[in-house]
Structure formats: structure tokens, C-alpha cells
Amino acid sequence: MKLKIEQLDRGAFAPFGDVIACDGSRHYQINDGFAERYHDLAKVDIAADGGRPLINIFRAKPRTLPLQIAMMERHPLSSQAFMPLMPRAFLVVVAAAGTVPTAEDLRCFRTHGLQGVNYAPGTWHFPLIALETEQDFLVVDRGGPGRNCDEVAIAGDVFVVD
Numbered sequence: 001m002k003l004k005i006e007q008l009d010r011g012a013f014a015p016f017g018d019v020i021a022c023d024g025s026r027h028y029q030i031n032d033g034f035a036e037r038y039h040d041l042a043k044v045d046i047a048a049d050g051g052r053p054l055i056n057i058f059r060a061k062p063r064t065l066p067l068q069i070a071m072m073e074r075h076p077l078s079s080q081a082f083m084p085l086m087p088r089a090f091l092v093v094v095a096a097a098g099t100v101p102t103a104e105d106l107r108c109f110r111t112h113g114l115q116g117v118n119y120a121p122g123t124w125h126f127p128l129i130a131l132e133t134e135q136d137f138l139v140v141d142r143g144g145p146g147r148n149c150d151e152v153a154i155a156g157d158v159f160v161v162d
């Protein structure tokens with residue numbers, strides 16, 4: 001089964017979390033006009049079970065396409081945000097939190113290079129998919145006690161082809 005690639009936008013991504021981007025977001029001038037604040041772009045939810053926020057950088061190696069989506073993971077205790085540190089597109093494969101996803105539940109989005117994503121707690125997702133070149137991402141997620149990564153196998157030979 002070939003996954004359709006959709007262009008990422010806030011409305012389509014709403015069931016899965018937030019789109020982190022300047023365009024379309026609330027912003028206002030700060031620092032005597034020397035900066036513009038794009039405010040409160042995503043819901044960072046990391047406090048469950050004594051969690052604390054982690055700020056990380058992932059140096060991601062590019063995945064080659066076609067890419068088989070043979071598994072998905074979720075973080076039941078927290079959100080997880082990815083913001084590219086270089087203006088390059090990446091892919092996001094998600095399914096809504098709740099029941100174990102099947103191939104038919106999967107959605108694939110392509111960012112436009114200046115967008116990041118914040119998965120809501122429990123949102124099923126394939127691990128970070130960088131494209132074409134090694135790419136750094138700022139990642140905000142949760143540290144602390146408890147099991148915060150569940151994985152499931154995805155049957156049905158699902159591929160992202162491009």
C-alpha cells in the first residue's frame with residue numbers, strides 16, 4: 001500500500017498535534033522593535049508522572065524512499081516536538097492516539113521547510129524522517145520515570161514513495 005503524501009497544514013494536522021510555524025500564528029513586536037515574538041505555537045505536555053522538559057538536538061541521517069512503514073511508536077506520557085534547524089522539508093507519518101493503528105489509519109505529511117511539528121501525547125508516529133541530507137532538529141520532549149515509548153508493528157506493506 002502506497003501512502004499519499006499531503007502538504008502539512010494546521011487544520012489537517014489538528015487530530016495529531018500542532019504545526020510549529022510563523023505563518024498563520026499570533027505574533028507581536030518585542031525588544032523595542034528588534035524582534036517579533038511568534039507566541040505559544042504548541043502545547044508542550046511533559047509533566048505527567050513527574051516528567052521534566054528535555055531540549056535535545058537530533059542529528060538525523062536521511063531516509064531513502066521508498067520507505068517502508070513497518071512500525072509506529074507513541075509516547076503516552078508526553079508530547080514530542082521537532083523543529084528543523086535548517087530550512088529543509090521532512091516527512092511526518094502519524095495516526096491518531098487511542099486504538100492501535102492499522103495501515104488505513106496512517107497519514108503522511110510533507111513540511112515546507114519552515115515548519116515543525118509537535119505530537120500530542122499518545123499520537124502514533126514513525127520516528128523522525130529526514131530527507132536527502134543529514135539534518136539537525138531541535139526536539140522538545142519528556143525526561144523522567146515511567147515507560148514512555150510504545151511500539152506496534154504495521155502490517156500491509158505500507159510504503160512512502162514520494
Ligand SMILES: NC(=O)N[C@@H](O)C(=O)O
Nearest residue numbers: 073080125126127128149
Ligand atoms: N527515540 C527518540 O527519542 N525519537 C523518537 O521518539 C522519534 O519520534 O523520532
Ligand code: NI
Nearest residue numbers: 073075080127
Ligand atoms: Ni517519538
